[in-house]
Amino acid sequence: MVDKKNPITVKVNQPGADFKNQYPEIVRVERQPAGLTFYQINWKANAKGIVKLDMNDSSFAFDRVLGLIGSENNEEENLGIYQIVITSSITDADKISHEDARKEFFSILRQIKNSGWSPIIPFTAPRLRGRDMLNYLLESGNPTTLDADYELNIDEWMKIENLTSWEFEKGKVFLDVSFVRSAAELEDQKSMTYIVRYSIKSDVAYFKEFIDPSATDPWKLLLPGELKNSAERRRHLENSLEKTGIKIDKTYTNPKPPIVSGDD
Numbered sequence: 715m716v717d718k719k720n721p722i723t724v725k726v727n728q729p730g731a732d733f734k735n736q737y738p739e740i741v742r743v744e745r746q747p748a749g750l751t752f753y754q755i756n757w758k759a760n761a762k763g764i765v766k767l768d769m770n771d772s773s774f775a776f777d778r779v780l781g782l783i784g785s786e787n788n789e790e791e792n793l794g795i796y797q798i799v800i801t802s803s804i805t806d807a808d809k810i811s812h813e814d815a816r817k818e819f820f821s822i823l824r825q826i827k828n829s830g831w832s833p834i835i836p837f838t839a840p841r842l843r844g845r846d847m848l849n850y851l852l853e854s855g856n857p858t859t860l861d862a863d864y865e866l867n868i869d870e871w872m873k874i875e876n877l878t879s880w881e882f883e884k885g886k887v888f889l890d891v892s893f894v895r896s897a898a899e900l901e902d903q904k905s906m907t908y909i910v911r912y913s914i915k916s917d918v919a920y921f922k923e924f925i926d927p928s929a930t931d932p933w934k935l936l937l938p939g940e941l942k943n944s945a946e947r948r949r950h951l952e953n954s955l956e957k958t959g960i961k962i963d964k965t966y967t968n969p970k971p972p973i974v975s976g977d978d
Contacts, residue, residue: 721764721775722755722782726887726916727794730786745788753784753795759808765800767914769885774829776912778803796919800912804893809905812895816871819893822910823862823880831882831889833862834969837924837944840951841963845870850955851878859890877911883969886917917972937971 722740724733730753734741737755744752757763763779779802784795804810804818827833835841839858842850847861852873859881860866866874882889890913896906924940925933952962 721766722779723766723768723773724782724784724795724798725768726798726914727796728784729794730784733784733795749787749789751786751788753786755782757781759803762803762806767798767887769887771885772830774826774831776800776802778806780909793916793918796916798912798914800914802910802912804908804910809907811905812872813868815893815895815906815908816866816868819908819910820865823891826882826889826891827862829884831884833859834881834883834888835859835966836881837941837968838947838951840948840955841966842955842960843963846960848874856951886972888915888917888920888969889913890915917969921971941971 722737730743730751733753734743740755742754742756744754746752755763757780759780762777763782765776765779765782767774767776779800781801783799785797785799786795787793790796804815804822810818836858839856840850842858843861844864847858848864848866848870850856851858851860859879860874862880862882876894877892879890879892882891892911892913894909894911896908921937922933924944925936929936956962
């Protein structure tokens with residue numbers, strides 16, 4: 715059992731071996747033939763943990779944690795743990811109503827924003843706000859996040875699918891927040907299980923996902939072209955939406971890609 719007064723501390727780009735050495739008794743290590751190593755901690759449902767994300771000049775604590783998995787690519791020098799996935803219960807109760815889950819989830823989003831995280835929009839998605847972003851997701855089915863400044867009502871909440879995401883960025887770290895509701899109990903308005911999923915990535919890991927993993931050229935050389943393609947896709951979508959009278963937030967700017975060197 716983890717002492718909740720002493721949360722587990724983890725940092726993006728931290729060497730996996732250092733994380734294991736910090737918590738040798740509870741971190742389970744799994745090495746894959748493909749060169750990936752996973753560092754995993756699991757908590758019991760009746761003894762959930764707290765994970766503190768160390769951001770150098772600040773930190774953020776995730777409560778009611780059920781599990782943590784940190785991923786490290788052994789073939790990438792100096793990258794360390796480039797992704798951390800944390801799963802947690804939305805409340806201490808095992809099952810709650812959809813309405814209580816909705817309220818708690820948006821309370822979590824407010825805590826994240828109040829801690830200095832900036833909401834972001836995927837590079838290929840139109841720069842929409844509020845209900846316009848929700849309607850775009852529901853009507854088009856195209857991948858996008860939802861606006862963290864817009865709190866869904868219960869009817870809207872019930873329309874969105876599992877793993878619908880809200881994305882944030884702070885200090886070159888990217889955070890994707892989503893939830894999973896028990897599919898078997900989706901129609902039950904009285905009680906169900908909700909799990910919150912946090913996916914945390916370094917900026918290098920985030921931008922590498924723009925590149926086809928099978929590409930033979932260094933990803934940093936391919937990134938400018940992929941960002942240009944993303945901008946073109948966004949421009950096309952926004953032009954189409956503007957013709958229907960939907961407002962585009964042209965003040966929004968994308969997060970800056972990392973400055974990288976060498977052949978990583």
